[in-house]
Amino acid sequence: MxxxxxxxxxxxxxxxxxxxxxxxxxxxxxxxxxxSLIPMMKLRLAAPGHLVDLQxxxxxxxxxxxxxxxxxxxxxxxxxxxLSAELAxxxxxxxxxxxxxxxxxxxxxxxxxxxxxxxxxxxxxxxxMMALDAVYLVKGPGGARELKAxxxxxxxxxxxxxxxxxxxxxxxxxPPAHHGSAYQKQKRKIGDYATAAAAVILTVSGGKCTxxxxxxxxxxxxxLFADAAGAALVGTALDAGxxxxxxxxxxxxxxxxxxxxxxxxxRRAVAGVMVRRAIEAASKRAR
Amino acid sequence: xxxxxxxxxxxxxxxxxxAEPRTLLIHFLRENLALTGPHVGCDTSHCGACxxxxxxxxxxxxxxxxxQAIGGTVKTIEGIANADGSLHVLQEMFREHHGLQCGxxxxxxxxxxxxxLQETPNPTEAEIxxxxxxxxxxxxxxxxxxxxxRAAADQLSSKxxxxx
Numbered sequence: 001m002x003x004x005x006x007x008x009x010x011x012x013x014x015x016x017x018x019x020x021x022x023x024x025x026x027x028x029x030x031x032x033x034x035x036s037l038i039p040m041m042k043l044r045l046a047a048p049g050h051l052v053d054l055q056x057x058x059x060x061x062x063x064x065x066x067x068x069x070x071x072x073x074x075x076x077x078x079x080x081x082x083l084s085a086e087l088a089x090x091x092x093x094x095x096x097x098x099x100x101x102x103x104x105x106x107x108x109x110x111x112x113x114x115x116x117x118x119x120x121x122x123x124x125x126x127x128x129m130m131a132l133d134a135v136y137l138v139k140g141p142g143g144a145r146e147l148k149a150x151x152x153x154x155x156x157x158x159x160x161x162x163x164x165x166x167x168x169x170x171x172x173x174x175p176p177a178h179h180g181s182a183y184q185k186q187k188r189k190i191g192d193y194a195t196a197a198a199a200v201i202l203t204v205s206g207g208k209c210t211x212x213x214x215x216x217x218x219x220x221x222x223x224l225f226a227d228a229a230g231a232a233l234v235g236t237a238l239d240a241g242x243x244x245x246x247x248x249x250x251x252x253x254x255x256x257x258x259x260x261x262x263x264x265x266x267r268r269a270v271a272g273v274m275v276r277r278a279i280e281a282a283s284k285r286a287r
Numbered sequence: 288x289x290x291x292x293x294x295x296x297x298x299x300x301x302x303x304x305x306a307e308p309r310t311l312l313i314h315f316l317r318e319n320l321a322l323t324g325p326h327v328g329c330d331t332s333h334c335g336a337c338x339x340x341x342x343x344x345x346x347x348x349x350x351x352x353x354x355q356a357i358g359g360t361v362k363t364i365e366g367i368a369n370a371d372g373s374l375h376v377l378q379e380m381f382r383e384h385h386g387l388q389c390g391x392x393x394x395x396x397x398x399x400x401x402x403x404l405q406e407t408p409n410p411t412e413a414e415i416x417x418x419x420x421x422x423x424x425x426x427x428x429x430x431x432x433x434x435x436x437r438a439a440a441d442q443l444s445s446k447x448x449x450x451x
Contacts, residue, residue, distance in 0.1 A: 001330055008291060008308035008354040031355070038350045039332060041309075051308070053355055079344075103421025105335060105399070108344035109351075190420045191333055 003041035010053045021164045024050040033109035074113025093181035117167040119157040122193030126223035127215035131199040140165035153222035180286025184278040194218040195261040196271035200278035204286040219254035226250040238283045247272040298366030312348035313337045324364035324394040335422030338395035345402045364394035377439045386435035388426035400436045
């Protein structure tokens with residue numbers, strides 16, 4: 001499979017990358033790890049005339065602890081997320097999720113920025129970022145903007161990112177030290193997208209759930225923030241009744257497509273199971 | 288579309304060639320450099336037969352443009368053997384433990400296992416299985432591949448101890 005021809009650019013700075021996007025408009029696409037874009041180009045479902053490779057831009061790399069949050073450069077790879085001791089301690093759901101993405105070779109090159117900015121509903125990190133209430137830092141010809149993950153996804157491959165803008169970093173607010181989290185993903189095989197997956201972040205105090213956020217992967221055109229599911233948990237002892245209510249609330253917003261992973265009813269049911277398991281795991285960890 | 292002047296280090300040697308940016312690294316290696324050890328299997332980044340080492344990472348070279356690898360350092364199965372031409376311990380152990388049947392996946396398996404053992408010199412069976420999860424073998428059921436990698440880890444660590 002041979003992609004359409006393109007011109008290759010490797011800017012050394014973010015400003016140069018933004019200029020290239022402004023210069024070539026619709027014809028240009030940025031490439032990070034390339035493991036979503038290059039397969040699409042090989043199938044000729046994407047045929048950018050100009051490919052702007054972000055690999056040489058140092059400003060997009062690295063993980064910064066800013067006190068209340070981690071700022072993770074868009075070009076940080078899944079493998080780097082897994083290896084980061086500070087993230088494993090502060091936001092363990094990132095490692096847990098990254099480990100469930102694709103396979104080792106893909107995780108060496110696949111980036112957090114690409115995973116969240118591409119807008120593919122099969123990607124795992126968007127739901128996690130919604131659950132964490134993360135903020136995406138973007139830069140374009142008009143300057144810098146901040147966009148909440150919870151409002152970022154408009155449809156399959158349609159996001160709040162405007163033409164000419166580049167995602168530069170993801171700001172993940174640190175959850176409380178004693179929070180519990182989990183990412184539960186059902187997939188047919190290594191490397192497959194989720195049949196359904198659920199991210200849960202919650203806190204418990206005095207035996208009662210004091211906050212909860214639930215989000216779903218690959219059961220709609222976008223990742224889904226299940227606010228009713230989270231609300232169903234707050235104030236409860238995370239008992240079977242509350243978990244059941246939350247799972248049903250999440251299933252109610254799931255709109256999976258029928259595909260090789262199964263019919264609609266099955267995938268919706270799996271979403272419910274993933275939510276239950278994620279709540280149970282997060283609840284055990286919230287101490 | 289203008290061709291790019293491609294320079295990179297492959298198996299220790301500086302190489303130079305002209306190639307279109309859209310050329311995939313696997314095709315550049317096989318067709319421009321005649322390194323036909325890495326194979327085109329699925330061509331969709333699933334099977335791992337095209338695995339090479341790029342800048343110290345295992346990558347699927349069917350999903351990397353040659354343009355992205357300019358200035359990089361590549362190692363293929365052709366560069367795994369020792370400088371004197373004798374087989375690398377991994378290659379020896381794949382032979383010893385019959386870690387292959389048809390052999391199609393083997394270059395990718397060994398190149399991947401090479402990087403795995405650099406990072407995790409003493410892997411558990413579970414770590415080996417997770418480490419080669421991106422490489423498919425349709426013949427062996429993986430048992431002997433896992434045994435071969437584990438045996439190579441043992442040999443490498445006893446060699447290291449002997450040297451110390």
